[in-house]
Amino acid sequence: MEFKKLIGLKINYIRKSNKLSQEEFVEKLNIDINRGQLSRYESGENSPSVEFIAVVCTTFKISPYWLLDIDDIKLSNDEYELILKFKGLPTEAKCSIKLLIDLLIDKH
Template sequence: MGERLKELRKYLGLSREDFAKKLGLKSRGKIENIELGRTVPDDDFLKLICTTYKVSYDWLVSGDGNMFMDDDGDAQAIVDSVMTGDNEFAKKILVKFAKLSEEHWKQLEEILTELESN
């Protein structure tokens, strides 16, 4: 995984420090330790990398598939990020949306269409 992280960082043209900063880290040490195989990141940190850089989780963890997510993978990463985050209101909203009936989805679509036209 360390080699794939390094490959990603190089592909993006980022130093370890810049890569780490965008993830909210204060120094490059954690990135360096992962790249050199000194540590294995936990799942939450891997998801943060995937969400931040729109990287495929499967590719990062196992090398399977493409480096970057397609649109469906991006949506899944966003849902995963919200559901594992601290924002309880956002979690409730996603759960409510998941339970909407087809009729309610149509109503929502009408509301959004109306808002876009104003």
């Protein structure tokens, strides 16, 4: 897949998983970008700037390695979705899930 398209799909995924419209997403980033530019990033028509990537990663607590697809660990879309959902949980829920995972691993 073309690099611009891949980043665009991931940006779109981040926005939709946070239940934000393009306008809300742009507002939340608080940088000099408009909805049209975001649309061109999401469609893979244009590549986002380094500043945009840095702000998205910081704002949404996303690994730049994941966003730029340079992570050594290759995950499926389902695994990415689980990670993003996990990141959005409160600390107490994360602790409970970690305990459940440990229990499941110990059983196998």
